[in-house]
Amino acid sequence: MKPVAAHVDGKFVLAGIAGLSALAILSLLATIIWMSLRTGVPGQPSAYTFNNYTALLTDPYSLRVLKTTLFFAAVTIGISVPLGFIFAWLVERTDLPHKALAMSLLGIGILFPTFLKAMGWVFLLHPRIGVINVLLMRLLGLSAAPLNIATVAGIGFVEGLTLAPLAYVMISAALRGMNPALVEASSIHGVSRWRTLVRVELPLIWPALVSAMIWMFTVALAAFDVPGVIGMANNIFTFSTALYFMINPNEGLPRYGLSGAYGAIMVVFSLLLMLPYFAALRQSHRYQIISGKSYRASLIELGRWRAAGWALITAYFFIAFVLPLVAIFWVSLLPFVQMPSSAALAGASFERYGAAFFDSTLVSAGWNTLLLMIAVPTIVVAASTAISWVVTRSRMHGRIVLDAVAFLPHPVPHLLFALAIAYFALLISDIVPLYGSIYVLMAVYAICWISFGTRVLNNSMIQVHRELEEAAEVGGVPTLRIVRKVIMPLIRPGLVYAWIWTSLSAYRELTMAVFLASPRSQVLSTYIWGQWHGGGLGDAAAIAIVMMAVMSPLVAFFWIFARRQQQVVSPV
Amino acid sequence: MVLRAAIAAAFVWLASASLLHAAEGLQQLVAGAAKEGEIVFVAGSETFGGRKGFADLAAAFNKKFGLNAKINFAPGPEMNSMAARVITEVKTGRASTDFYLGSQSHFALLHQEKVLENVDWSATFPWITKEMEVLPGESVLVYISLNGILYNAALIAKDKAPKSYADLVDPRFSPTWAGKMAIPPYVQWLADLSLLWGQEKVRDFARKLVPLSGGRLRYSEEERIISGEFPITANMGGAVEHMWMWEKKGAPLVAVTGSSPPITSYFQLGALKKAPHPNLAKLFVAFMASKEAQGLSEKYQGRTTHLVEGTRLAKYLAANHIKLQAPAEAMAAYVKSEGGEGLKFKEELAKMMKQ
Amino acid sequence: MIEIRGLGKTFTTSDGAVRAVDGVDLVVNDKEFFVLLGLSGSGKTTLLRCAAGLERPEAGEIVFGGRIMSSAARGIFVPPEDRAVGMVFQSYAVWPHMTVFDNVGFPLANGKKRMARARLRERVMNALELVQLSGYADRPVPFLSGGQQQRVALARALAVEPQVLLMDEPLSNLDARLREEVRDEIRMLATKLGITVLYVTHDQVEAMALADRIAVMSAGKILEVGAPEALYHFPHSRAVAEFLGAMNAFAGVVADSRSVRTALGIVQCAVPEGIGKEVIVAIRPEDLVVSREVNGAVNAFAAEVESRLFLGDVTVYHLAAGGAKVRFKTTADPGFAPGGKIYLKLPPAKLRVFPK
DSSP states (O other): OHHHHHHHHHHHHHHHHHHHHHHHHHHHHHHHHHHHTOOSSTTSOOOOOSHHHHHHHHOHHHHHHHHHHHHHHHHHHHHHHHHHHHHHHHHHHBOOSOHHHHHHHHHHHHHSOHHHHHHHHHHHHOTTTOHHHHHHHHHHTOSSOSOOSSSHHHHHHHHHHHHHHHHHHHHHHHHHHSOHHHHHHHHHTTBOHHHHIIIIIHHHHHHHHHHHHHHHHHHHHHOOHHIIIIIGGGTOOOHHHHHHHHHSOSSSOOOHHHHHHHHHHHHHHHHHHHHHHHHHHHHHHHTOOOOOSOOOOOOBOOTTHHHHHHHHHHHHHIIIIIHHHHHHHHHHHSSSOOOSOHHHHHTOOSHHHHHHHTOHHHHHHHHHHHHHHHHHHHHHHHHHHHHHHHHHTOOOTTHHHHHHHHHTTTTSOHHHHHHHHHHHHHHTTTTSTTTTSHHHHHHHHHHHHHHHHHHHHHHHHHHSOHHHHHHHHHTTOOHHHHIIIIIHHHTHHHHHHHHHHHHHHHHHOOHHHHHHOOGGGOOHHHHHHHHHHTTOHHHHHHHHHHHHHHHHHHHHHHHHHHHHHSSOOOOO | OHHHHHHHHHHHHHHHHHHHHHHHHHHHHHHHHHHHOEEEEEEOTTGGGHHHHHHHHHHHHHHHHTOOOEEEEEEOSOHHHHHHHHHHHHHHSOOSSSEEEEOHHHHHHHHHTTOBOOOOHHHHOTTOOGGGOSSTTTEEEEEEEEOEEEEETTTSOGGGSOSSHHHHTOTTTGGGTTTTEEEOSOSHHHHHHHHHHOHHHHHHHHHHHHHHEEEEOOTTOTHHHHTTSSSEEEEETTHHHHHHHHHHTTOOEEEEOOSSSOOEEEEEEEEBTTOSSHHHHHHHHHHHTSHHHHHHHHHHHOOOOTTSTTOHHHHHHHHTTOOOOOHHHHHHHHHHHTSHHHHHHHHHHHHHHTO | OEEEEEEEEEEEETTEEEEEEEEEEEEEOTTOEEEEEEOTTSSHHHHHHHHHTSSOOSEEEEEETTEEEEETTTTEEOOGGGSOEEEEBTTBOOOTTSBHHHHHHHHHHHBSSOOOHHHHHHHHHHHHHHTTOGGGTTSBGGGSOHHHHHHHHHHHHHHTOOSEEEEESTTTTSOHHHHHHHHHHHHHHHHHHTOEEEEEESOHHHHHHHOSEEEEEETTEEEEEEOHHHHHHSOSSHHHHHHHSOOEEEEEEEEETTEEEESSOEEEOOOOSOTTOEEEEEEOGGGOEEESSOOOSTTEEEEEEEEEEEOSSOEEEEEEETTEEEEEEESSOOOOOTTOEEEEEOOGGGOEEEEO
8 A cells, every 4th residue: 555655645745845835924924913013122022012003104204105105106007017018019919020039128127137227227317417317408408407217206217117028028928818819800890900909909908907007016015126226315215115214224223013014004905906906817817718720810010110119129128228237337437426528438447346356245145146046946946836736736625725825925015025034033043043144035035936936837737637647646656756757847848937037036136135135145136235325336336237247148048048948928 | 448448459459350361361362263263244335445445454453463364344234224233133143243333322222232242442452542442341442533514526616615514504505405415314413413502403403404405315325425416415424534535536525524523423343242253353343443453444444543643533633623522421422312301302303304 | 702813821930931822713703602621721711811801912812892902913902991891700709898789889880981879789789680699789798608609700790791701610619519500590691691701611511511612722722613512522633522521542553444453353434544544443432332232243342341330310331342441321221240241332423533
């Protein structure tokens, strides 16, 4: 009866991994609530109290933060979703030439850290030191800067611009999944292209647009990068940066309790957002009707507008990616930040770069980043495989709940998980000296990205016919072996895709890291952030360029590999 | 009387014992340090000249004590965040930095939370005087910073520039920087100012200052004045050293001490309890108050203490006939500002700054 | 009504260029029900989509009732919305975010010629009446069955009163019984409304049931055009013959001007090829004559019953005769048992001879 025992054990192991992951997610959320009910430093005795909530709700500052955050999120959505839609439509529905190149130009932006681009934007559009502003003022003889990045709308614009490729990916998946006959049926019966777009195409991808908007909203709610880099010095605070200053105050001790209250409110907020999200999802399922034979949708001929389409994509690539990069590069060459001029150019040198390569902290930050880029995706893929198996394959009780729990880190801003794990690690730091180590980052990254991993793998596993597994089961193969030998080879593209995407996320992540990184666990992003925040703008710029240059080949390799494994799949 | 004599005798005995211990104490520290091998120091990225400064400091340090220790300098959060973190860490487990750098406010907090290691600095290290122990038995003065207004001379002409803090809110001058001026995200400088001006005048000053501001700059962010992101900041710790430092690179930065006597920050180092490398920590703290270290500190960040002979600051103070408070006095003044009334005033100021 | 001349359409795929439509000439008469029949990949759907204007051909011309819709040489291409055609898709392509009524009315309300609301309502209800869905006007379409959805699609195509109705495998997503029902309905409607229909299918039974004429396509070319009966009984090629139904095919060599030597033996038949040429002699399974006794001398061969398959309306026998496998189909089951010795006869009039 040995095979039977092994069989049971295998299921037990998978369920165990899945259960542990779910437990980690839930306990971190519980930690947030718990810390919101306490005061003082973690580990110190404290009575339970609602003071944090009263303090929060009665402070006009929190109201201002709320307003700022909402406005910021609205601008982010307003920029990213329409841009994403236009790009998706151009690529999926028209005869735009060189689509592979267009997709790469749009996609490459996602791969590089947002906060680096935000740094560049300060040097481009700041009312006083933004090169573009200064040029415009000189050219047009203006007395005041025409464009101001140091406003809520400005940081929303930058965030929206960097998120547009993500919106593009989500929307193009919906456009691609839509039966092209639905559009053809309209034009063939005499309805014009424009009316077809407005009355047929848009309503049909509306669920995808809604979920893209909600996703952008949750990202904006939690985004630390742009508000941190541009907003902080200009006295603009969103949820995430306000939270940052509660943990890292300019004067006095950190207020964990208050930050917990902020966090708890954000959790509730983001969970409420899931209601319309799921409504949209349900609607899109209803819209999935029988598909005919697969043929390529006939593409709209752009004619003279081809050039316009390409102009838009190129302009986007330059504005969102190349220009900020050039700005950072320029700053990195100077002894101090100056407008481009021949005098400034005379003082330019690569001095900072020479120093950067011999900086042992930078080198160890690089190694730490690499470690996370390998370990985190491996953990995520392993845990997600277990969870997805239990959810889609087994008939275990509570698998629906497990799926919901695995989904939780998706809507709940990741920085809250970082906050919770910091608090938790502090609590247990006498017993387990995890606090401040790279493993804390590893743990929280893995926990947060399980939601992504399970979305991808659920999708993959559903497509593997159950009978393939049952055939092996009937043959007496134990569960773990079935998973390894039958399921995993069949969903390999999904596994590889999830791994690569998670790895790239680990490379670019700042928000969670900034709450957790300690001297022992610096990663590249926090190291640069530390330089920037500490006033070393030039050094931050130089290291940013080094970070991008060193990682570029790896990122390019990943990009090509991921593209080959699977068409770019929406990470949501 | 008998009792008093007994106590006096005990003191004498203790003092002589510790004197005897001094040389031996230093030797023991060096011996212990040799086994530790490395030291970790976390502070703002430009501290003591940053990476380059630390390379030279490490060499001088090892030479002075005949060691071969590795100095791990990790750029980290600025002083206040770091103080908060150090307190949390020492209380809950292990410090992530061996020693700490900060000024009055931070050390008052560290002292109050009892996270500083007790060391008889002046007895153990011959080059440290009693006066340099800002918190006796806990911290050592390593440099002094004069607070002041800092502005970009390329953007604000000398004749339009403020001569004092009061000028900042004077409607005759303020239009030049209205809406573009940065202010610090701290209130301590205002509390310090209130010891000179009185609370009412500072309250009025702050009320006028905040609406004129366009952003917040911390005390390490002077590069953003040079870049022109903000043409002026109402106050910056170490304004004078910043000016000296950037003069060398040709940056148009001008510091104006806004009050007389100037608001002064006394930067101290202290070894931490639960430090991973306690011996090296003590040696390095003491080392930073030595002539060798002061020379390097001057070279890399223009920061020194007037209590060490021949430093630039000592010369500057003498040349400008500026007299400073004794460090311990300043510390006491700070602690006073932390008392009931002072604390309430600071909270009031903090609320005004959040606008 | 529809004239297609020298039509060509090439797709570029990852494996290189594919000539989906390769020099097709075709004339569809007014009010004719014309079926394009072929396997998947034969180019029939591409041809239909070219007619619809959903694909732009790179060679040839398409003319509807004298109006040039597309001419590669003259650079004319009328977009689909201006061709005044109706189309029914394999996937129904009814809009899931609209009701039945809105689906049918949407082109009328948003097309080139907008109509008054009352007239629109009348047109929509008429169309729904035609497909027997008048009671469902206000239902959202996702709640309808597949057959009903396809009727909505048909009503939508008819409501625009097209001069040409294009249908792209409209029945293939329906289950077998429903398929026949809707098929007969379509045929009836087409006759009743008197419209020209161009219909694509891969199912030869469907094609024969519906078509006035059939064009059999393969590899982008039209093999043969003709009425269903002619194509079934007198195909010009083995490919067309086998496409329209099962065939017994015997490879052989022409022995003289009236006979072919095959594995069965000498078969008497009309021989188009010269002596010594390799040919295929073919006969449909239902055209064989089978008996227990020898029945005449011409083309009669002894055979053995290998198996019997009872299919309800017909019975199929697998026979072995002189080293050849023979399939025999009959509606009147003679009740032979496997292993039984019988005689089969190939009536010369039913025999087709194709070049090998």
